[in-house]
Amino acid sequence: MHHLTLEMLEAGLLGKKLYEAKVLVKSWLNFKELHELKRVCDDDPTITPSYFCCK
Template sequence: MEYRGNSGKHRSIAMKLLLVVVFAAVMWWIMFSAPTKRNEKEGEMESPLAGGITEVDGVENDLYTVELARFSLDEHNKKTNAGLEFLRVVKVKRQVVAGTMHHLTIEAADAGKNKKLLEAKVWEKTWENFRSLQEIRQLH
């Protein structure tokens, strides 16, 4: 039997170091290389930083976005017996956290068909198959 020493241990340390370097490189790219846009109200430049909330245009009718909105209402209805019915997604924002926090403005109708505007926050970690409604509140 041949003695191989600590090669398995060194390989494990090398893999962890590689993951840290790749993560640092991705974070650097997100913070410094991502496109910026001008904030028209204040004349400042905005950059989509990790942890910052970024508005996402043109995905209101996207199947994934609609699925998140329906999930939000289903979870809310289970907890409160509200009986809200999904109508449409009005606005989408995203925040990079340990996963993604989706900030959704949703139009829904109650049992009397009265329209309500709600803001929902859904935390998602796709690599863990995790999705959780963090908050939902009525705007009007």
């Protein structure tokens, strides 16, 4: 499991936002899956892979 901190621009919003992501990687299977993406220091709900319509 990889834990990443990302700085992203959101469509329609000014400024950059920080997000934390959890990505499961099984390199021997060439497999990567987003488990969680959430905004840092904000009350917004966690974004799950279903939000993006993919895994």
